[in-house]
Amino acid sequence: MLPVSVLGEGLDFMLVDSHTHLLRLKVEPEVAVREAAEAGVVAVVNIGTTIEDSHRGAELAAVLPNVYSSAGIHPHEAGTHTAADLEALAELAESPGIVALGEVGLDYYRSEASGEVQRALFEDAISLANDTRLPLIIHSRQAFADTMASLGNARVPVVLHCFEGGEREVREVRERGYYVGLAGNVTYKNTETAKVLRLMDESRLLVETDAPYLSPEPLRGKPNAPKNVVHTARFVAERLGMEDEELALLTARNARNLFGLPLEL
DSSP states (O other): OOOOOOEETTTOOEEEEEEEOGHHHHSSSHHHHHHHHHTTEEEEEOOOOOOOHHHHHHHHHHHHHTEEEOOOOOGGEEEEEEOHHHHHHHTTTTTTEEEEEEEEEEETTSSSSSHHHHHHHHHHHHHHHHHHOEEEEEEESHOOOOHHHHHHOOOOEETTTOOOOOOHHHHHHHHHHOOOEGGGGGSSOOGGGOOOOOOSSSGEEEEEOOTTTTTTSSSSTOOOOGGGHHHHHHHHHHHOOOOHHHHHHHHHHHHHHHOOOOOOO
16 A cells, blocks of 8 residues: 555545546656655546547556556547447456546536437446446536436446535435545535535545646646645535544545455555
8 A cells, every 4th residue: 555644733644536637637647646645645546538548547557556547438529439439448447457437427518419429428338337347437517417317227336526516416316325526626615515515425425636627725726636635635524524534534445445446444
């Protein structure tokens, strides 16, 4: 296991950044992982969004300690993906170090592909996850109802990455037993999600960076990095009335359970 730093007032942190994009950072993945370890991040899950970067992610997982990866086709790619891409995704799912499929899902805010095309790709990914028994990492933006409808066919654990929603969404997610990934945007002023954190199932909470995007306060506006998951974790801990290290250990164990990580926690 990577060494755990002592932060602040002698508190031991054992965090997992459950969703980050190591290949999109301004620094080399090795540097980002080392800096994260120095901040108490004991594992990082790198996320695939195309076949190409999913392959590269699998390679990173093979050579960097406590780095794991997912393989996915982002909904932004739905208009250009091919049957060969789906075959490649199935092959990647068998690679060592690949712990999930994703990110996959629906994006009605930015994707240029139609909802119909996105849903077709999403349903193929869900079927593949059921076949491989890998967890699903979900991207859902302004598409909650359709995302939930498609996920009715999922027979594997599900995490809603970068979760945004209010009481209604939280209650539905909790009823289904899905995991919730909380990124830096939960720390932003007036976010609805921050108001309903106490309604979430603590055994399904994860913290993530989505680096290099969504830097948490007080770093908003700057490029994000895996080490910054400590800020999101501290915010969530405060809102839940937990000690920082308690929340860190809780979410690290949840990530271990979801992805089957070989971590001693």
